[in-house]
Every structure is written in structure tokens, then in C-alpha cells.
Amino acid sequence: MLAVLVMALELPKIYKKTFEQRERREQLVFSEILNDFVTLKYEYDTVQLRQVQVGYDRVGNVYRAEALMDIFPMRNCRQLMYENRFPDTLRGQHVTLQMIQEAARFPLFLGTGPGRKTLLWMFESHTDLVKMELPRDMFRLTENGIEFIETTTNRVKGVNREKSDRFTSAMTKEGVLFPVKNIYGMPSTSKSKDDGYFLIDSKDKFYHLKMVDGEPVCHNIPLPAGMKVDGMNCLVDTMNYGYVYDQDLNIYLLRIKDYSFFQLPIYDYKEYGSLLTMSEDLFFYTYQLYGIDRAKIYVMDKEHNLLASETLVYPLYENSKEGQRENYLFPFKARFTRSAPKELKVEAYDVHRFIYLNIALVVCLLLVKLYYRRSFWNVFNYLDLAVVLVCGIYGFLAVLIFPNRK
Secondary structure (H helix, E strand, O other): OHHHHHHHHHHHHHHHHHHOOOOOOOEEEEEOOOOEEEEEEEEEEOOOOEEEEEEEEOOOOEEEHHHHHHHOOOOOHHHHHHOOOOOOEEOOEEOOHHHHHHHOEEEEEEOOOOOOOOOEOOOEOOOOOOOOOOOOEEEEEOOOOEEEEEOOOOEOOHHHHHHHHHHHHHHHHHOOOOOOOEEEEOOOOOOOOOOOEEEEOOOOOEEEEEEEOOEEEEEEEOOOOOOOEEEEEEOOOOOEEEEEEEOOOOEEEEEOOOOOEEEOOOOOHHHHOOOEEEEEOOOOEEEEEEOOOEEEEEEEOOOOOEEEEEEEEOOOHHHOHHHHHHHHHOOEEEEEOOOOOOOEEEEEOOHHHHHHHHHHHHHHHHHHHHHOOOOOOOHHHHHHHHHHHHHOHHHHHHHHHOOOOO
């Protein structure tokens, strides 16, 4: 049975790695010149004798090499400038290499999730310093308020008790009901400014807490009718505090100016799950939702007006011929969960498919035992046949590896 377990863990993985068709995935990219999506694929070039990238627009035009760089000038700005082919203006605006580099923001991984419940720093929000400095204390949320702890001694001292009381009092006066359910912020020095933290209290009300000139500042954020905050991703931005998600996984930008909520035109985030990425360049915001076998791309202008959206479907291994044949070969597969503590999970296949192979293996094993004149007065020979009938190819190999004595 140990051999059966080991094979159930390993054989399906070996089969998948051997027979899975790993095609290069297509890529959808929005062209600032065509103002539309272009599908990028890799195709074999018989002249260069290697895979090269080729672009196809929706009309059917094909773009190779230089033509591909021309419709994506911002992605290829260095090469185009080296070849003296970079345009003076893009989308009616004068563009330089520095402008492109300063506007580019690497993909941010966004999505709902619980806030941090660990010890956090409360940074000073009103500061002229270019670089954030770590405070001498950290705070934690308790059942009845907030406590500041000196990091050097790891215990609440008198001065920290006074600070804790001031912050707790400011929060309760604004209406915060403890214990706080979730807290969201950016507890890191790798930012240019600090906007404090955003809280969801025990009554699902939404609050903003920060420290200005050493004093607590707490504001209740009015929510639109019927809205309940489910999560938030904070930003370092001049216009928005961050992305807020409601109970239906609608996505909003929380404005710095007046705490207003601006809903993004992304209405199917709930269908895709937790992963969402955002990237920014000189002209666009690009959001991508990722599902098991598909991705959806949204492109918006700088005012977050929707310019285009498209869905890209990937070939799923489970739906391929190789993936279907796996069901006929193995009766079940096993795996250990990634999260701690590790748990053993056994996933069964459709019995109507693998049972035929199991029966054939039982007959084969019976013939082997008859050939070697095994005594069927020995009950373990019947047990071998039962193991093969239930465990299929795992059991067949296991009883051959560990045969019964004559």
C-alpha cells in the first residue's frame, strides 16, 4: 500500500509532463498606434531557423520584425531611437524616452484578501523627508483599542500607554467599534509618502486612520448605499488611496480629494477569482483577470474610461486528448497540499473509464500467478487480485514489486 501511495503521487505527474502539449501561449497587447488589440504568437521562421514573434490584428493584417516594432513604439522605444525611427509624437503628444520611463509602472498584483493582523508601523504622514523613517514603536489592534509597543523592549511603557489612549480615543469618537475586522495599508519604508491605514470595524463601517504631526487623525468614510467593503489594495498615488472591493467584488478607486468611490468598468472580476494585475504606461492602464483557462484584458485611458476589452482562451490540459486518456489509465491520484500543515488529498477519476484497465490487469495478474503455480489456498493471492481491481496500475506494479512467497 505504501508503493501504491507513492505511485499515486508520482505517476500522474510523470504522465502529464510527458504527454502534455505545451504550446506557446498567445498574448494580447494593445497597440497605441492601431488603438486596438494585436495577437502576438511565436512561429517558426524557415529563414532564421528559429521561433520569431508575429503579430495579427483583428482585420487580419500580419506584422513581422520592423512592422511589429512600429505598432508598439513604446515597447521598442530604445531600439527605434537607435535606428532613428522613433516618432516625434504619439497619440497627438510629444513623447521622449524619459517620459515613457517615468510613466511606466510594473504590474501590481491586486485582489481581495484579509488585511494584516501583525504588528504595524504608524508613519508620520506630514513630513518633508524624501525617504520614510521607521518609528521607534509599532502598534497592534486589540479587542478594545490600539496599543503602541516600543520595539526595543517589546512591552507597553507609560509613554506608549498615553499614545495608545490618544489614538483609541480619537478612533472611538469618530465611531470606530472594536474589535477591528481588517486593516489595510502599506507598512513599508519603500514609498514616497504615507497615507496611514484603512479599517473595517466590527459593524462593517469604513475608516481612515493616520498620524499628522504626531497626533491621530481618524475619518469615517461614507459608503454608497448597500455597499460593504470586502477588501482593499493601497497605493502611493496623488489621485487615489487605492482599490476597494465590495461584497460583490466590484472594484472602486477611492479618491484622495473627497473620499469618493469611482467604480472601474470591470464587472466580471467575481467570475475569475482572486488574481488581478494592473500595469500603467504613458497613455493607458491595463488590467488583466486570470482564470483557469482564460484571461481577460481591459485597457483604459488615464481617466479610467474603457477603451477596449478582450478575452483570451488558453488550451486546458484536462480537456485535451492526453488529459482525457489519463482518466482511463489511473483510478485516482494523490497530492500534498501546499499550505501548512501539509495534508494528503486523494482525487478519484471516473470509475466507468478506468475499470476496464483494472479488470484487464486483474486477468493478467491471475495468468501470472497460474504460470508460477501460486497456491490459491493462500488468501493473500486473492488479496493481490483485490488490490489490483481497486488500485489499478498502481496495485499491479506494487504486487509485482512485492510478490507473495510460494
